[in-house]
Amino acid sequence: MANRLIEVDSLMPGCWISVVDPTAQERKMLIDDYGLDSDFLKSSLDEEESSRVEQEENQTLIIVDTAVSEVQKDDTLIFYTMPLGIILTDHYVFTISLRENKVINDVVSGRVRNIQTQFRTQFVLRLMMNITASFLVYLKQIDKTSSAMQRKLHGAMKNHELIQMLELEKSLIYFSTSLKSNDVTMNKILRGRVVKLYEEDQDLLEDVLIELKQAQEMASIYSGILSGVVDAFGSVISNNLNIVMWRLTMVTIILAIPTMVYSFYGMNTLDLPFAEHTWFPTLLSLLLTAIVAFVLFKYKKK
CATH class of the missing domain: 3.30.460.20 (CorA soluble domain-like)
Known part of the structure; x- marks a missing residue:
């Protein structure tokens, strides 16, 4: 063929x-x-x-x-x-x-x-x-x-x-x-x-x-x-990668607020307000965490 x-x-x-x-x-x-x-x-x-x-x-x-x-x-x-x-x-x-x-x-x-x-x-x-x-x-x-x-x-x-x-x-x-x-x-x-x-x-x-x-x-x-x-x-x-690192930094800062508050109230000092009550440092931690989170997210949008 x-x-x-x-x-x-x-x-x-x-x-x-x-x-x-x-x-x-x-x-x-x-x-x-x-x-x-x-x-x-x-x-x-x-x-x-x-x-x-x-x-x-x-x-x-x-x-x-x-x-x-x-x-x-x-x-x-x-x-x-x-x-x-x-x-x-x-x-x-x-x-x-x-x-x-x-x-x-x-x-x-x-x-x-x-x-x-x-x-x-x-x-x-x-x-x-x-x-x-x-x-x-x-x-x-x-x-x-x-x-x-x-x-x-x-x-x-x-x-x-x-x-x-x-x-x-x-x-x-x-x-x-x-x-x-x-x-x-x-x-x-x-x-x-x-x-x-x-x-x-x-x-x-x-x-x-x-x-x-x-x-x-x-x-x-x-x-x-x-x-x-x-x-x-x-x-x-x-x-x-920078965005991920920024998010991790925000999470680290926000989680550091309650740690700082409870660290102060854990030193057995009587000069702090409402040192004998547990609810106050908890409320203070939540309030400060909310304020810091709001500021960080607002800064991020800019």
């Missing part, structure tokens, strides 16, 4: 080989049996590798950053980027990553349409299109998470909301940096010096570049908004 991926038992020209977290033995097989450049393979499995394109003899390495989301143990949602290595040889396309990749899984499962691995350049461009689309999806998810955190802003006094917002802000910085790197890499491909481009690939490449620009603009806008929200978030938490 056309445009449908089929798993084959043995390699044939036009195949796509997906490699995820290969063992030492599998790495040796990729180098010895399939002739992959050892440096290209090492770069593809390096978490710190930045997006770039490089050519060596009959092989071309394209490293792009992909978006990843993860929920930590404290239920904090984080986003980060992970490099994906794409190695083009004369007859095959290899994708190599250190961990599972959502875009690759979507392609394997058939959720991505119009995939034809025999057209290697077109296949790479469609991968790039879906990688960029995943950035847009995660950016919208960041915006929704940010909006949900903002709704909790008014009554927030815990660290969880603030930590979540800081993680989102950090994620947007990662996304912006990765999108800029991917944009540079795609522009190098656009020149046609590294990867051979066919006429039908030009429109697809331009679509990828447009999506990249849109993702960069979204990341920049969200980053600016989130930065202001985080600052406001910290101020609100500080203000809420």
